[in-house]
Amino acid sequence: MPYAILRTTKIKTSGNIAASLSHNYRDRETHNADETKAHLNSHDHDSKDAAFEAIQNRLPEKVRKDGVHCIEYMITASPDFFEDNNRITHDKYFEAAKEWLIERHGEENVITTSIHRDETSPHLIAYVVPYVFNEKKQKENLNCKHFLGGRKTLSDMQTNFHKHVSHFGLERGVERSVAQHQTVKEFYSKIQNPIKELKEIADSIIIPDTTFLESKEKYAERVAYSVWNQACDEFEDSILKTTNKNYIDLEKENSRLKGELEKSKLSERVVKREFFKFKNNMDIANKINNLPFENIKKINSYIDKKTDEIAEKNLINPILDQENKILFKWDKENNSYYLLINDQQINKKVPVSFIEEIKKCSSFLNQFTTKEIYNNNLKGGVEIP
8 A cells, every 4th residue: 555755844045955956966976876877867957056046036035044945845655656656657646746736836936846766766856935925915925834834734735735646546644643744854864774873874974175275164164065965865865775664554554543443333333223223112112101001911911921932932841860850941141041950050159079979870961071061061962942
């Protein structure tokens, strides 16, 4: 059962946009990508610089210090979707995903998209400027919170996206589960198996050397850029080289919830059926009570007569066994027979010595084990009416 996967991250500086695009366009070494498949990737813009310029041109002249410049969307599916379908279906899925982004943000704000096919699972990356029209001010404002603000908003986003792509046979994750929404970077890191500790990632990062006559500012900028790029590679390496454990767990959770739902529906049907039985019985009882007294007496007499007839049918002829009197009587409450030997009801309270003594002088009882007698299981000795 494949799942639709949608993750987001907020990009708050032009430097981070450039770094992300550099990774996206493979302008630097990307450890988790297969160089021989790079030609399979596709981009809306011909280069990183062209995509960067398009994003900058859409942004306002001034963005507040903590403002989100851009939302990066990562859209993919669990590995079995790509394994079970061909390239044509993959492309249609990504086309539908892009349509959803345009419906959500407007075509003018979905600046550029890329599809990576050089990694384990194909995925779409989209850069979106989060404009929202402000009715009060009658102008567009950057408002990332409108799209990604709060648990309900994120849950509604996942549900809405799933509805748009469900015709591909993709499932939505468990709705209203305790799972927290993850950013692209968190998702990449958390599904890794085994999960890399931050210390391991830090140890793997190579700090570049200084160059001749390079200023401290330039060197610091180059170090920050290099560290960011390498860390992104390490995090992203997790999504497309790891196991399907998260997806399998998700399938199990969905199956469990569906099972509970079926059980609850069954219980509801049983309760309704019993309720209608009770209601019918009450209707009959009320009708009887509303009859004249003489008629009620006749009905009660008829019921008693029928009860006696049923009891008579449940009588079993006594077994004549030398000096022992063996009887079977009908237990109305348990709807079964019970055994009496010499007027002693046989149950667990009867001592074994009693059974053994009876068996010594009874050829009939001697053919059964003590356990069979205790369980009233005298095969062949009961004459069924």
